[in-house]
Amino acid sequence: MVRSLIPKDDRQLATRLKRQVMGLVSYLMFMAPLVYSVENGWVGFGYVGLAWFLGVAVTINVLFFVAIRGGFSRRFADPSMVVLQVGLAALLALVMAYYAKEATVITTALFFTAFFFGIFSFTRVQYLALTAAVVLGYALMLVIKYDPSQRGSDAFRLELLYFVVLVMVLLWLSILGSYVVQLRASLARRSADLATALARLKELASRDELTGLYNRRHLMDTLEQQQDRAVRYDEPFALCILDIDHFKRVNDSYGHGVGDEALRAVGECVRSHLRRMDVIGRGKSQSTCGRYGGEEFLLVLPHADGADAWVSIERLRTAMHDSPALTSAGPLSITFSAGVAQYRHGESIADMLRRADAAMYRAKSEGRDRVELAE
Numbered sequence: 001m002v003r004s005l006i007p008k009d010d011r012q013l014a015t016r017l018k019r020q021v022m023g024l025v026s027y028l029m030f031m032a033p034l035v036y037s038v039e040n041g042w043v044g045f046g047y048v049g050l051a052w053f054l055g056v057a058v059t060i061n062v063l064f065f066v067a068i069r070g071g072f073s074r075r076f077a078d079p080s081m082v083v084l085q086v087g088l089a090a091l092l093a094l095v096m097a098y099y100a101k102e103a104t105v106i107t108t109a110l111f112f113t114a115f116f117f118g119i120f121s122f123t124r125v126q127y128l129a130l131t132a133a134v135v136l137g138y139a140l141m142l143v144i145k146y147d148p149s150q151r152g153s154d155a156f157r158l159e160l161l162y163f164v165v166l167v168m169v170l171l172w173l174s175i176l177g178s179y180v181v182q183l184r185a186s187l188a189r190r191s192a193d194l195a196t197a198l199a200r201l202k203e204l205a206s207r208d209e210l211t212g213l214y215n216r217r218h219l220m221d222t223l224e225q226q227q228d229r230a231v232r233y234d235e236p237f238a239l240c241i242l243d244i245d246h247f248k249r250v251n252d253s254y255g256h257g258v259g260d261e262a263l264r265a266v267g268e269c270v271r272s273h274l275r276r277m278d279v280i281g282r283g284k285s286q287s288t289c290g291r292y293g294g295e296e297f298l299l300v301l302p303h304a305d306g307a308d309a310w311v312s313i314e315r316l317r318t319a320m321h322d323s324p325a326l327t328s329a330g331p332l333s334i335t336f337s338a339g340v341a342q343y344r345h346g347e348s349i350a351d352m353l354r355r356a357d358a359a360m361y362r363a364k365s366e367g368r369d370r371v372e373l374a375e
């Protein structure tokens with residue numbers, strides 16, 4: 001039952017709730033030693049008192065569980081409400097300290113357990129403040145528990161001993177606990193930095209250095225994703241292989257450097273054309289373009305059938321035909337030939353690419369500066 005109360009799709013919430021269950025189990029753990037103490041008269045209450053104590057502890061835990069699970073606690077800076085929870089647990093431990101006779105060990109263990117939960121978020125100041133509050137509370141409890149005539153008794157002196165030891169242990173726990181909290185925070189920072197660096201690396205690994213467009217590896221991944229989607233949802237998608245016409249002449253006439261500039265200009269023209277097309281087809285997944293090889297580009301057009309894709313690439317062809325690429329050698333007239341293929345159910349990506357390639361070669365052989373639709 002508890003398992004179904006802990007969501008699987010929200011890891012943070014699941015962790016908070018698991019901690020809450022841990023807190024509940026911690027109290028139930030004390031049941032056997034408490035029963036044993038009641039049985040032997042080592043605490044100043046009977047079974048009714050015990051039922052009250054455990055009842056209050058369990059109710060507090062269940063209320064916190066509900067507040068966290070229901071989202072109420074999200075409005076606080078600390079959605080686990082650890083400060084409040086540890087404070088209440090320490091208060092319960094003080095109540096137990098008041099009633100404890102020979103069973104003082106249970107009180108110490110209760111304080112220990114409460115302080116332990118601070119490890120999940122307490123700062124050193126919070127830990128020390130809690131220690132100070134407990135010390136004050138314990139001192140007050142001693143004043144209430146022992147009237148002046150009892151303060152010379154062995155029981156009182158023993159209680160003072162427990163008190164001093166408790167203060168020592170709680171101080172030690174505060175320092176150690178806040179150190180663990182700091183370690184956890186620095187670990188979380190490092191793993192966040194690592195995740196950012198990894199994302200940056202992935203981004204770099206998917207880009208073509210010259211044009212900044214996606215590289216062949218990323219394009220192949222995109223094509224596979226589109227193929228999966230097309231199969232699963234029975235939706236079309238198309239691709240286009242675009243090859244610059246007579247690019248060798250650009251290199252031969254103006255040098256490789258200017259050739260590179262022309263490639264960048266073509267890349268930018270393709271990218272801005274696709275961006276415009278995506279704005280028109282709002283709400284659908286975005287098109288992808290990248291450098292497929294030397295002077296070849298590849299475009300992936302989700303949701304498009306062959307005819308749609310052809311129209312879109314034909315517009316791009318006209319745009320490129322009409323606007324020269326700006327290079328340091330001046331404006332250069334650049335055209336391309338392209339082959340467009342629509343995905344056929346059941347075919348491999350390699351076959352689809354082969355068909356688009358064949359269409360592109362047909363465009364070349366029929367005079368260049370053309371877009372052909374694959375058969």
Ligand SMILES: Nc1nc2c(ncn2[C@@H]2O[C@H](COP(=O)(O)OP(=O)(O)OP(=O)(O)O)[C@@H](O)[C@H]2O)c(=O)[nH]1
Pocket residue numbers: 210243244245246247248249251255256257258259260263293294295364368
């Ligand atoms: N500047 C530059 N040139 C490149 C790059 N990659 C490939 N090329 C050049 O692109 C040219 C491709 O030439 P070809 O395959 O003969 O084709 P083409 O001259 O474009 O002629 P068609 O494709 O038949 O229209 C070669 O000169 C390559 O050196 C690059 O990264 N930078």
